[in-house]
Amino acid sequence: MSQRNTGITEQVTPPPSARAARIAADAVEIPDCPLREVLALIGDKWSAQVLVVLGEGPRRFTELERAIEGVSRRMLTLSLRNLERNGLVTRTVHPDAPPRVEYATTPLIDEIREPLEALAAWADRNRPAIAAARHAYDSGR
Amino acid sequence: MSQRNTGITEQVTPPPSARAARIAADAVEIPDCPLREVLALIGDKWSAQVLVVLGEGPRRFTELERAIEGVSRRMLTLSLRNLERNGLVTRTVHPDAPPRVEYATTPLIDEIREPLEALAAWADRNRPAIAAARHAYDSGR
DNA sequence: CCGGATCCCAGTCGATACTG
DNA sequence: CAGTATCGACTGGGATCCGG
Numbered sequence: 001m002s003q004r005n006t007g008i009t010e011q012v013t014p015p016p017s018a019r020a021a022r023i024a025a026d027a028v029e030i031p032d033c034p035l036r037e038v039l040a041l042i043g044d045k046w047s048a049q050v051l052v053v054l055g056e057g058p059r060r061f062t063e064l065e066r067a068i069e070g071v072s073r074r075m076l077t078l079s080l081r082n083l084e085r086n087g088l089v090t091r092t093v094h095p096d097a098p099p100r101v102e103y104a105t106t107p108l109i110d111e112i113r114e115p116l117e118a119l120a121a122w123a124d125r126n127r128p129a130i131a132a133a134r135h136a137y138d139s140g141r
Numbered sequence: 142m143s144q145r146n147t148g149i150t151e152q153v154t155p156p157p158s159a160r161a162a163r164i165a166a167d168a169v170e171i172p173d174c175p176l177r178e179v180l181a182l183i184g185d186k187w188s189a190q191v192l193v194v195l196g197e198g199p200r201r202f203t204e205l206e207r208a209i210e211g212v213s214r215r216m217l218t219l220s221l222r223n224l225e226r227n228g229l230v231t232r233t234v235h236p237d238a239p240p241r242v243e244y245a246t247t248p249l250i251d252e253i254r255e256p257l258e259a260l261a262a263w264a265d266r267n268r269p270a271i272a273a274a275r276h277a278y279d280s281g282r
Numbered sequence: 283c284c285g286g287a288t289c290c291c292a293g294t295c296g297a298t299a300c301t302g
Numbered sequence: 303c304a305g306t307a308t309c310g311a312c313t314g315g316g317a318t319c320c321g322g
Contacts, residue, residue, distance in 0.1 A: 037268070044315095045315075049177065073284080074285090108267060111263050116256075119176065126249060186295075201303085202303070202304050213296055
């Protein structure tokens with residue numbers, strides 16, 4: 001996500017390996033797998049958390065920084081910029097004496113909040129099962 | 142996800158920077174954010190795709206390799222091992238003349254398939270909106 | 283208060299070659 | 303067929319310092 005490349009356009013361009021001649025239908029294109037797209041948007045280390053917090057209402061930069069625990073200013077900035085760029089959050093600057101910037105979610109998010117929470121709930125429910133599976137696998141060898 | 146570290150336990154161990162003395166409450170611990178957990182499980186480059194394909198039924202290694210397009214044997218192996226380790230897929234070896242290994246999803250997956258598909262559908266629907274937002278942002282500067 | 287700029291390591295992934 | 307082994311490149315992300 002770092003510098004203007006979200007991995008969503010990393011495309012390899014069917015290298016010389018083109019076994020058959022591609023008609024040339026692949027331009028810059030996106031990895032045709034919607035799941036990969038979502039992951040490209042919020043699949044990094046912090047974006048999901050940011051969305052969770054912002055889901056409770058608009059927050060200022062420092063509020064987010066304190067709420068998220070472990071995030072660095074740098075990564076928080078980058079994550080917010082990325083989310084803003086993709087239209088998932090808005091950034092509004094209030095011209096106050098001490099700078100004041102508020103972030104908020106856009107309507108785009110409303111539709112994924114539910115599945116996102118379902119995922120979180122799933123993880124929460126199955127934490128023991130997963131831990132068990134992991135332990136079993138690890139002790140296997 | 143590469144070598145037995147899924148990022149879920151990346152823990153930094155409060156390095157010498159420990160401004161205050163940590164009571165030592167932080168062991169190996171997990172990022173307490175369920176969303177991060179899910180991402181640690183299937184948030185890498187290929188796991189999600191593997192699950193999508195396996196969702197249609199059991200597949201052999203080479204079938205997966207062909208179905209996924211762009212994945213290397215190495216990464217496919219690593220992804221499958223990781224998924225297997227976390228109890229999301231099973232690996233069964235049939236003692237045949239030409240080796241025969243089948244992968245399949247476990248019941249654990251059944252509960253997330255739906256939210257996962259919701260996410261994918263969302264990405265699909267909002268692709269234009271996101272592209273527009275991105276273009277607007279980029280042309281902004 | 284809200285960042286931007288730099289430095290740098292560790293983890294991730296791909297290419298390639300070898301094996302039971 | 304179904305992997306392993308090795309190498310190297312790229313990049314995410316933490317630390318730190320600087321600026322409006």
